[in-house]
Amino acid sequence: MAAVASLAMMTGIAACGGGNDNGGTSAPASSGITMADVKAALESDKDITLNYWTWRTDIEQDSIDAFQAKYPHIKINVTATGAASDHYTKFQNVVKSGKDIPDVVQLEYDYLPQYAVTGSLLNFSDPTIESEMGALYNSAAWENSHVAGGLYGTPFDQGPEIMFVRHDVLDKYGIEIPKTWEEFEQAGIKLHQADPTKYMSFIDTTDVRYMAQIIRSSGAIPWTVEGVQNVELSMTDSKVKEAVDFIQRLIDEDVLEPVANKSDEYNRGFAEGRWAVQFDGCWKGTSFKSQQPQLAGVMEPALTPAWGNSTSDWKTGEVGGSMIAVTSATAKEKQAAAIAFVNWLCSDEASLKIVEDMGSVFLAAKSFQEDPAQAEVVNDYFGMPANKVYFDAASKLSSGWSVLPFNSQYATTYKDIIVPELKKGGDLNAAFAKWQDSLKTYAEGQGFTITTKG
Secondary structure, rough: HHHHHHHHHOHHHHHOOOOOOOOOOOOOOOOOOHHHHHHHHHOOOOOOEEEEEEOHHHHHHHHHEEEEEEEEEEEEEEOOOOOOOHHHHHHHHHHHHHHOOEEEEEEEEEHHHHHHOOOOOOOOOOOOHHHOOOOEEHHHHHHHHEEOOEOEEEEEEEEEEEEEHHHHHHHOOOOOOOHHHHHHHHHHHHHHHEEEEEOOEEEEEHHHHHHHHHHHHHHOOOEEEOOEEEEOOOOHHHHHHHHHHHHHHHHOOEEEEOOOOOOOHHHHHHHHEEEEEEEEEEEEHHHHHHHHHHHHHOOEEOOOOOOOOOOHHHOOOOEEEEEEEOOOOOOHHHHHHHHHHHHHHHHHHHHHHHHHHOOOOEEEEHHHHHOOHHHOOOOOOOOOOHHHHHHHHHHHHHOOOOOOOHHHHHHHHHHHOOOOOOOOOOOOOHHHHHHHHHHHHHHHOOEEEEEEEO
């Protein structure tokens, strides 16, 4: 994250025009490519080689092979970049140097805005592409692939947040799966009183997304982004304060335990049943299967708690999910083929079938999410149709949420400003005010126009 933050600092918003003459208030100009050009690239006999960087070759390679078998004139050179953190460091380095930049790159949605505003990605928004391609994907995922009206890639998978339940912990103490945050709080108090070594869940001290999604599920909007330059920070308004106060109360009541996810402490605690539930993107279900095989049949995915008592109060957040982007460094003669490749990989029936058979990701394609048969597929690990829960969560994603164009600075300062207050007796709302001031100072120094509300 720090590496990507340095990219934003190095380039600044002033360098983000991408051919615009409007001061960076909107997306870089579109490539001018149409859906007809994309289709023609598939039907062409002109040999083209595309360089693709991804951390997911284990999932995507068979689909890539199928694409090349169908369209042999388009060769895909795949670079497996390693873990996601290594992936972003490597991509930042080549962007900084201006050399060896891939034509196609996988990005999590959270990382898209900062690369889009620095002109590193190709905007291929066009009415024909928006209409034809857009119809192939979950609407929220398609929206996530846009920044300031520009389109930079196609959605591959999504990560609607799920509450993964440990029945071995809840059942022992006669606790039902909570359906509201009020029930969650009372269940956590009961659990910790019965066994002071156990907590309802933990709150991650290394990754801001997990705390942010609790706030998102409340319907609070801590910021809004207009274009690529104008940001309104609302991190101290009444609705955000209410959600943050609730998080502080859960920590004070020993319902949530602050823990560094993926640490030795986390690994030991999870194995010992220290937490009754874990919140994460739906993709975590596959990780549990490989990392915690002994819990097969003990865990269950469920919707995250609602803030009210009616089904209309049910709003979910999102952790993770990725898209396949085309970079602005791609040669003009290869751009249509690159767009055709990313769309095929993410939406073609043959590609989807390969990935579905692996059962490893929650695809963003409508044909997957709207398939009744997929909703009924029994997940061997959970012993139930997990997709049905995932589909439901994806349909309840809260609206109005956006990603900051200086998201890495936001993530880095979370550790510096918020994490020290993630403790019993902490003052999270005071920390949020300090966090907002810090982000405002940083962003204005990078050329963003920042207003505050609340």
